[in-house]
Amino acid sequence: MDWSKTKTIFILAFLILDIYLAIEFFELRDKSDYAVMQEATLEEKLAAEDIKYGDLPEDIGKGFYITAKSKDFTLEEVSKLNDKGQSLVVTNTNIEEESFRSLKMKLTKPFPLPDVNLESKVNQFLKENVISGELYHYWYTDEESNSIICIQKYKNRNIFQSKLDHIGMVILQLDEDNQIYGYEQSMLEGIKEVEEQESTITALKAIEALYNKNYLPENSQIVTMQYGYYTHIPLSNQQILAPTWHIIIETKDKERQDFYVNALEGDVLQLAD
Structure with missing residues (x-):
């Protein structure tokens, strides 16, 4: 070889x-x-479709569920409101009740609201005239129903909800002169944090969840983004609220839509008023 x-x-x-x-x-x-x-990247995709979002909130880190129960207002509490020039609106459903899951009050003398510093004046009215009013704050003005929506906070975080849910909310009713003539109130109490904490998704990840579900049309803008708590299915008494990103988008036609993204699981929920 x-x-x-x-x-x-x-x-x-x-x-x-x-x-x-x-x-x-x-x-x-x-x-x-x-x-x-x-x-x-997501940023490049959003830019290509002219979807604007501005400065985003900082990362939250760890998040947790909270539980709460609906408060029953007593006749004794209502009687104290009488001293503030308020009267309970009596209906066929509450005429013989000794406690109320929600209150509907009417002011003897309407409370005027200014054209400037509206939020500050509303918050002042809440503190001085509403049971545990310091727990609520101005959220937004509903021009369609001529009312102002105020919601509860927990540790400076909003407890988001729709008007239909009305679990921890004060709806201020306005007359044609922009005066408060009455309000409806519901309240959550006994709020507790679930001990187990988990990592929350970032604000950008919440936006990505909307994008992947095709909820962000071209030429739209994210006008508001806040972290708080939300329950998609309110119960009659006991509530379980998830840490949630609340996102309001505005389309090129100036139409606004509310969305909620579970900050732990990334699920997208659209608010139905």
């Missing part, structure tokens, strides 16, 4: 194999680099 020729054949064979493997490696690397280049 001619070992010299055999050795040469082996060297050539391994050389050809090395060249083939090198070509395959560089082709795979180029494909991988191209795929990475093709996968745009």
Whole structure:
């Protein structure tokens, strides 16, 4: 056997194999680099579709569920409101009750609201005229119903809810002169934190959840983004509220939509008024 020729054949064979493997490696690397280049970031996708979001809230870190129960207002508490120039609106459903899950009060003398510093004046009215009014704060003005919506807070975080849910809310009713003439109140009490804490998703991840569900149309804008608590299915008495991102988007037609994203699980919930 001619070992010299055999050795040469082996060297050539391994050389050809090395060249083939090198070509395959560089082709795979180029494909991988191209795929990475093709996968745009969320920020790039939003920019390409002209979806604006501005400065985002800081990361929350750990989050937790909270529990609460609906308060029953007593006749004794209502009688103290009588001293403040208020009277209970009596209906067929509450005429013989000794406690009330919600109050509907009427002011003897309407309370005027200014054109400026509206939020401050509303918060003042709550503290001075509503049971545990310091727990509530101005949320938004509902021009359609000519009312002002105020909601409870827990540790400076909003307890989000719809008007239909009305679990911890004060609805101030306005007359044509922009005066408060009455209000409806519900309240949560005995709020407790669930001991187990979990990492929350960032504000940008919450936006991504909306984007992936096609809830962010082109040329839209995220006008409000806040972290708080929300229950998608309110119960009659005991409430379980999840840490939640509340996001309001405005379309190019100036239509506004509310969404809630569970800050632990990333599920998207759309608010239905």
